[in-house]
Amino acid sequence: MNFFVNKSMGHGNSGVEHAQFYRAERFREKNIPFKLIFTDRLPQLHQHMKEWHIAESEVIGIYDYFLSDDPDNYLQVGEQHTHDFYEEVLWDTTDTQRLIRRQATGHYTETVQRRKQYLKEKNVYRIEDDRVILDNGRHKISWHYRNEGSRGKRATNIRVDNFRGKHYLFTTFEELLDFFFLELQRRFEDNVYIIDRGSENEETLIRMKQQGIPLKIVDVVHAAHFVAWDAAHPLWNNYYQYMFDHFNDINLIVVATQLQREAMISQLTAIGMIDVSKKIIAIAVGGVSSPALITPKKWDGETIQFVTASRLHPEKHIIHIIQAISQLRLQGMSATLAIYGAGSEEKQLISYIASLNLSQFIQLKGLSQNMIQDMQAYDVFVSASYSEGFGLTYIEAISNAMPIATYANLYGAQTLVRDGVNGHLATFGPKNTDEVANVKQLMDAMRRVCDHYDELSVGAAEVAKQFSNEIIADQWQKVIVKLL
Structure with a gap:
């Protein structure tokens, strides 16, 4: 297997x-x-x-x-016995969660007992999970947590009851x-x-x-x-x-x-x-199905619709893209941005967009279950990530013959975006003090994509042919055959 x-x-x-x-x-x-x-x-x-x-x-x-x-x-x-998820929470008189009982989507319930501990050196209370019990009436797994300093919270004394008719005790999760x-x-x-x-x-x-x-x-x-x-x-x-x-x-x-x-x-x-x-x-992480059928796009020269898709986390630098859109609009370009994804920065991004009075032009679209299809409504894909091992969203853009503007990150952008062929690469520095210059470089790459849009879309359709799903499937098949 x-x-x-x-x-x-x-x-x-x-x-x-x-x-x-x-x-x-x-x-x-x-x-x-x-x-x-x-x-x-x-x-x-x-x-x-x-x-x-x-x-x-x-x-x-x-x-x-x-x-x-x-x-x-x-x-x-x-x-074969899945359930709808729900949870009930027991709060104490200090408005602290002390017991959480969940119906898991698998065939068991989950009970989490929490402990409240006063940290004198920080003058705060720490509330954390203490004991977990997974139970379905016939079988049970339970454990405690202990704190191990820099290693954080670790499960200990894990009991597995009635697995194949036997009971087991594991002192660590590794066991x-x-x-x-x-x-x-x-x-x-x-x-x-x-x-x-x-x-x-x-x-x-x-x-x-x-x-x-x-x-x-x-x-x-x-x-x-x-x-x-x-x-x-x-x-x-x-x-x-x-x-x-x-x-x-x-x-x-x-x-x-x-x-x-x-x-x-x-x-x-x-x-x-x-x-x-x-x-x-x-082996490429992602590819294109039927690259020969991809039709290049044309831009009418009016509003340019940018799109990005990623986890909404600081390392993706979505704020850089928002700043670039703001600068393009201040320079007279009719540019909009759709942001797909979810994550810890969502509320911060919404607030930042509103502070720039750009809510009409920049919208968070939430998660997409089919990014290739959803991208079809836009003109240019843009990314502000400093590092991508590959970048599936680049492939999703290429699948739509969509030009790309991105930081020239290793290794994804420098593999999937050929500067002047299917998009433009922006240089960047990794330090916080480089951010202003980085945003200007990204904005320039976004503008240059618009200057040669139709040719870059043709280039994207050509690049797609090098990342066929069929080729990638063959590569994985050869790997598995060789290993067996």
């Missing part, structure tokens, strides 16, 4: 989850078996699976599995993960674990492999892997440090672009590692 290993998914997802959903489509097309694994506590999992059109038979949730009446059947067909993945090893054959997220998952699987358990590990890199050189020593992105530390235990590393592959090979070779090129391959 081929497992896509992750921690969670939800109503709004990051590029990691969307990359998994996209890969799942390619595996379905090739009839390659796969299962998505989620190891976080996800009381609304099955609701979100329906939103993103993921079948029950394609998912294994760690808690659904341990709470199942028939674990073997669950591994094959998924959860529970070990048991879970060993269960999968016993129930499936020829297992390939494609790790997308979760250092705990990666550590468990590498430990198992070092113990001689027959499994294959594929690490997928979704972001920039390299930070800087410290003398002759590379400083890696923390998410990938463990992968590089255990390079020899990993069967394959998949990056999204040839640029990143070449950079990784060069960096590893520079520190004395040999034959690394055989273990690192590039």
Whole structure:
């Protein structure tokens, strides 16, 4: 079995989850078996699976599995007793949540007991989860939390009652993960674990492999892997440090672009590692279905409608795009912006747009379940991200023959946007003091796209041909065949 290993998914997802959903489509097309694994506590999992059109038979949730009446059947067909989600909260006399009881969308209820602790040094109260109980009447999982300083809140003394007729106690979540993945090893054959997220998952699987358990590990890199050189020593992105530390235990590393592959090979070779090129391959995260049928767009020269789509988080720099639109309008250009996505910055962005008196011209559209289709109503895609391992939204724009204006980030923009061919790249500096200059560069790129719109749309249709879904599906099929 081929497992896509992750921690969670939800109503709004990051590029990691969307990359998994996209890969799942390619595996379905090739009839390659796969299962998505989620190891976080996800009381609304099955609701979100329906939103993103993921079948029950394609998912294994760690808690659904341990709470199942028939674990073997669950591994094959998924959860067959789903529920509507709701929760009830018990508040104390100081208006503090002390007990939360939820009906999960899986076949269990979730009870969370919370503790209130006065922190004298900060003169504040801290309210946090203390005990969690998952129960469906026949099976139960429960644990306490303890604080471990810099490591944060950690589950401890995890009881799993009546799993396959036995009771278990795990002192840490890592022990529970070990048991879970060993269960999968016993129930499936020829297992390939494609790790997308979760250092705990990666550590468990590498430990198992070092113990001689027959499994294959594929690490997928979704972001920039390299930070800087410290003398002759590379400083890696923390998410990938463990992968590089255990390079020899990993069967394959998949990056999204040839640029990143070449950079990784060069960096590893520079520190004395040999034959690394055989273990690192590039497969695009997303592609285009029927690129030959894409029709270039034409702009009438009137209002130019920009669109962006991402999580609404600070690292996406949506405020830069809003500032660029404001400056374009002050210069006399009739420009509008639609912002798709959800996240922690939503209220701040709404307030900022209103402060510029731009609410009529810049609108937040919420999450999209079909960004390729929703983009068709607009003219130009714009991004202000400083870093993209690939950038599925670039592909969605290219699928619509839509010109792109973006910061020239590694590695997505520099792979998918050919300056002067299907869009324009804006230079940028990474420091806070660079932001004013960055916004001006982005605004200039947005204006230049409008100056040569029709030609850039033709270029986008041509670039699309290099990112065919069929090619990407073939690449994944070859990887799986080679690993087996």
